[in-house]
Amino acid sequence: MIKFPPYSFLTGLYFSTLQFCYLILLQMNISSAYLTYMIITTAWLVGSIIGLWVNHLDRNIGVGLGLFSYYSVYALVTNIPFSPFTLALAAVGAGVTGLWAGRFFIFILHQYKQVDRIFFHENNGFWVGIVMFFLGFTLVGRPFVFWAPMTLAGLLLLNHLWIKKTT
């Protein structure tokens, strides 16, 4: 049986860290205008909705795809921030990352039937992630934006290995 509370918490932490990292990445390199916030949030929501309906999205691929998209956007906005396609591609990246944010709930509901607890632990991870992002970015800056998503995704993938062994 999956140890789902820490896994859900970690997933929430990963989602909020990634969302805020996307946001600050774009704000630092392109613009702090509201449009940036709107594009990232909307793209993430669209990705999550699609993710709910994509039945064959494997958990490792879900996390891996999100991470790949994030670092692609990282490279894009760092190197060519003002190409006419940058913002659109960043939105696609955020959307692809959002896929697992939707699919995760279906995956975990298959494993664990307590829907209230799933949301509870995931949401706890999310708000702790907001605080962690603030502390991390103000104290460490760009290294946090670079390393935190990778570290959290690594922990999630390790968790997946453990799930595989125990189920």
Add this chain to the structure above:
Amino acid sequence: MESLNRYSIYREPLLLFLIGACLSISQFVMIRDFVTILYGEEVVIILVTAAFFLGLSIGYFLSLKFSEKFFHHSFLAIVFLHLTFPFSYRILAVGIAKFDMSGYMYVILMFLYALIFSSIFAVFLPRLVHEKISDPDSAIQRMKVLYSLEMVGFAAGFAIVGMSWNKGVDFILLIYWALLAVVIHLAIQKKTWTIAFVILAISAGSSVKTLDHETTAQLYKHKHHFDDAKTLLTINSAYQKVEVIQDETGELYLYLDGLLNLNASDLEDLNYYIAEIPSQLIKPEKTLIIGNGTLSSVPKVYPHSKFVQSVELDAGVLLAGQKFFTPEEDLIGLDRWNLIIDDGKHFLKTTNDMFDLIIMDIPSPLTIQEAILHTKEFYQLAKSRLTEKGVIAVQLSGPLQHNNRTPARVVAALSEAFDEVMVINSDQADRSFGFASQQLPFSSDDMRSATQEHEEGLEIISPYDVPLYLSEAVPLALDNLDLVLCRGLDRFTDRYWDVDRDPCRKVRELTEEYIN
């Protein structure tokens, strides 16, 4: 019969769609209002946002704990309480300030309201999915449909929030209440409650604007210690709450997220030192003004510059500025002036123009976004758009001293990017101003003679002496924005617990120990 069937099919998806929309709106209203009550440093924004999400967590935690009957009763009680928002908690905050109660009361108030505001919306989805949990396939199908619709609703709420920018809270509240009325109808399915809510909402609706202005004025009177306060403007822009308050003497104050941005008298001195003096000394071909949403420095620079470009991000501040701080006639006929609504960084990165003078008239670095505009990386970007003898003028949010506080850290960041930094310390303006360049086109003597009539005792720190003030100062940089955290915590604890805790001292001491 057919319509009854259709109703029962669409009831739950529609309910979840509206829950999503309400969640989005309530998040916006609550966070904006509480940030304004507690004053909008980034630390406060994070605290309030975390409180809102904690409220959601509690909602999820309790969602399956109660019977249907208890759930209906508590839902009704809370949703009717929503009709008092945001005025009831403003009045309670006024009470806390009036009776000089402990600062913890504000935090308790915030968590209590976060609980009421957000938790109720978190209850629906788990309850509805749980109903089908004995049949896993149906539960999953339900989760897909209902969660999708909640997220679509959230996006719709987001769009409604967008429509409410630069308007008073009355605009969005009326829409919010209308949505809540439908939510009551779909959730409880008893006309009596829906009708009762609608009647109350309609009767309260006519006085929302007055209540908004009055409770805001009360907040300024008691929490900001005005003898008397009148609300002239209170709107939510895309970035912050913008408020213009008039005191008993008729003086106007501009507040952004509850933090004093400027008052009309300070504005004169601020504009004089940051805009009029450098433009008078440089006689620039092209001047760029970043910030200065009141546009009050434009007429000061205009006579000395061949072209003036203003860049301001927040249309809400521009609105307040034009309505109350810079009369429209002051800007009429300025055909060598142009205004763009954009982020300063984005403008500098995308423009091809070179400037002789860049004026940075932006708030103190108390949020991440504002702090980024005070970093050495930003100043390097500004340098790339300055001519050979071009100058950047920056207000330092306080007097430059020999320490590691905001003015010293901003000057240290300027010194990292530019070869020469001159600082003037004005008692009259109650702050210092920095002028940085690769080669300053004016000397301390030029500065002295230009300002002598305005302020005799002006302290001028020459580029040669500035480094003496910076021995303890760590330059603000993208990878070192600890000031946002430390200064924010410092102000927050000092304000509500009256203690100068210097919360980051330990971190600094440990770092120094480690480095040494």
